Amino acid sequence: MLGSTLWLTLATLTGLAAGFAREWLLVAAWGAGGQSDAFLVSMFLPEALRMSLAAGLLSAAALPLYQQRTAERQQRWLGGMAPRLLLTGLAVSVILLLSAGGMVRLIGPGLDADGYAQAASGLRWLAWCAPGFMLHALFCVPLQARSRFVLAGLGSLLFNLPPVIYLATLSHASTSTGLASACVLGSVLMPGVFLPALYRSGWRPWQWQSEAGAMRELLQRIGPLLSSNLASQGLALLERMVASLLGEGAVTWVNLARKLINLPLIALMSLNQVLLGLMSGSAGDQRLSLLKRGLGSATLLTLPAVAG
Numbered sequence: 001m002l003g004s005t006l007w008l009t010l011a012t013l014t015g016l017a018a019g020f021a022r023e024w025l026l027v028a029a030w031g032a033g034g035q036s037d038a039f040l041v042s043m044f045l046p047e048a049l050r051m052s053l054a055a056g057l058l059s060a061a062a063l064p065l066y067q068q069r070t071a072e073r074q075q076r077w078l079g080g081m082a083p084r085l086l087l088t089g090l091a092v093s094v095i096l097l098l099s100a101g102g103m104v105r106l107i108g109p110g111l112d113a114d115g116y117a118q119a120a121s122g123l124r125w126l127a128w129c130a131p132g133f134m135l136h137a138l139f140c141v142p143l144q145a146r147s148r149f150v151l152a153g154l155g156s157l158l159f160n161l162p163p164v165i166y167l168a169t170l171s172h173a174s175t176s177t178g179l180a181s182a183c184v185l186g187s188v189l190m191p192g193v194f195l196p197a198l199y200r201s202g203w204r205p206w207q208w209q210s211e212a213g214a215m216r217e218l219l220q221r222i223g224p225l226l227s228s229n230l231a232s233q234g235l236a237l238l239e240r241m242v243a244s245l246l247g248e249g250a251v252t253w254v255n256l257a258r259k260l261i262n263l264p265l266i267a268l269m270s271l272n273q274v275l276l277g278l279m280s281g282s283a284g285d286q287r288l289s290l291l292k293r294g295l296g297s298a299t300l301l302t303l304p305a306v307a308g
Contacts, residue, residue, distance in 0.1 A: 015156025
């Protein structure tokens with residue numbers, strides 16, 4: 001378990017490093033000012049969705065449902081859920097697209113008129129990240145069921161790589177629209193990297209099979225997880241709102257500080273994903289043993305964060 005956690009943590013840290021590179025390149029290209037603040041305000045909702053799914057909002061609910069099925073039913077379940085979650089992601093994109101103006105005023109009440117316009121324009125582009133995020137979270141489930149955690153943990157790296165390359169290449173010539181487009185490309189890469197492995201396992205994207213009640217079953221399991229996740233994202237929203245009121249550049253620096261504060265907990269997120277995958281495929285007595293080991297490891301991993 002700890003070996004899988006270590007490799008997943010390294011993959012996650014690589015993605016986190018790419019995220020830091022994106023933020024620093026953003027500051028180097030645009031400075032810690034109004035343009036950077038506006039883009040980070042527009043990134044809040046897509047990033048919140050990505051982080052929620054990366055933390056297991058979907059996989060924690062879907063993994064037990066997937067593993068309790070036979071191999072044939074697993075393929076049918078995956079074939080039925082993929083188009084439904086793709087449509088769900090598209091619906092989220094349309095909602096964000098239509099409500100972009102009001103959303104950025106809620107998230108960044110301290111922006112000026114130009115900042116609102118830039119943030120709304122950025123969100124209209126970034127809204128199209130949602131389908132890729134949803135499919136990535138779904139495609140992680142079959143790999144986690146087979147204890148292949150590292151590939152699933154590369155999502156953050158794949159998402160951040162195109163914007164990092166874009167900012168490093170164009171620097172001061174980069175634009176908000178171009179950077180948002182690079183982020184959309186990253187969201188496409190996230191599920192795209194799974195396609196060869198899923199194809200080898202027998203899944204075919206053109207075979208849209210469905211099971212009656214599968215979506216309702218998944219939603220019933222997501223419900224309890226969603227409430228705690230909304231509370232966590234609510235605190236992040238409050239932080240972003242207050243930062244926007246502190247003056248130009250505050251959103252940018254507070255965002256960087258938050259990433260540093262969360263650094264000790266990256267390994268804990270990795271441990272949770274590994275533990276969930278192992279427990280879902282184990283019997284009752286084995287689950288209890290894994291849970292005890294997981295709690296002990298979680299205690300050790302959280303001590304640095306508590307001390308900090």
